[in-house]
Amino acid sequence: MAMGRPREFDVDKALDLALQVFWSKGYEGASIADLTETMGITKPSLYAAFGNKEELFRKALDKYVDGPGGYFQVALAKPNIRAVVEHMLYESADAVTGPDHPPGCLAVQGALTCGDAAESIKQELVARRAKGEQDLRERFERAIAEGELPEGSDAADLAAYLSAILQGMAVQAAGGTTREQVRKIAEMALRTWPPPPDLATV
Template sequence: MLRCRLHDSRVTLDSARARTYLPPGMKCSASTAAPPSVRGRPREFDPDEALAAALRVFWARGYEGASMAELTEAMGITKPSLYACFGNKEALFKKALDLYERDKLAYIGKALEAPTARGVAERLLNGAVATHCGDSDPHGCLGVISTVVCAAEADPIRADVIKRRASSEAAVVKRFEQARRDGDLPDSVCPTKLASCLTTLLQGLAVKAQGGAQPEELQGSIDTFLAMWPGR
């Protein structure tokens, strides 16, 4: 499983290449706001669209399962264009992951704004089913796929995704602590453990969706869970 890592992509990318792509969410507005500096032949594709296409491939196949040939075909560009614009496969994946969190996981932030703890759980669970069983996108959760699939234990992709998920769960914990202060949750329940239980169920939903489960079946899990919910 030793992969070819003959060159240091960061050097060629950050110094020699000036026009690498940044996903729309993260503008580096702090630096010198130079004019777009369009000298030379203009790019013939839209990096946003290409990245969206790459996201769909990674989502359907996983990081290792997505080959560069498949990616370039879906993105409608050739390999040199991809490498010039996005760096390498790993950098492309991280940018796709950023896009995924920003677009497809936006429901998480919204869910945390629900007025009650139960409302938070309800929105999270329904949002997960809608996202992971949607007809226009691949089934399953890109985060779960990436956590589970990656080969080597020390894989930086895996570590990155796990770290991102931990911060999401921490946000749920904080929300549930607030809910207990608000009286949404009885004092007998531990916010940390309840959040852990909820996120565990969420990840299970993602696995089942990945396996082709129908949304109605997942809805059954959700209904049962919410019927057991301790509090309002």
């Protein structure tokens, strides 16, 4: 006799559906009933496959970072700092206004409505955003060392500024701002970006 029945659903597809729910409703706004209904599975199946709601959210967040949020790491790998910033801003604008998923950013949306009961999730999202800002700072430090940014540029300040722009674009998109309008924010940020040293002195 078999020791247990195989799962009757596609775990990866179910995780994709859970991601959409969390993205749309935030962590606390997404109830277990919302999740199981959208995923097409029972509560026991959800717990058996994913642990609990918190673990399901963490798995969905990982999937988001590797999928819709993947532009961030792609941008960091660009060969010059202008390309890094352009890719990050424009791809973010497109990602937070994509027609195939909820508007905004899961990492931002998930934390905005977290209360005391979801403190661990809130702290994880804060830590992930801090890691992203640290990655930016290190990339800017490299650009300064390689002479791509004006002497005296502050990598930490630039990373904080760009992070704030990206998060603000996500909040704007979640509130209904169109892609065209969000891309204008990206364009404005690029117009204020420090020029390379050779152009700054022209």
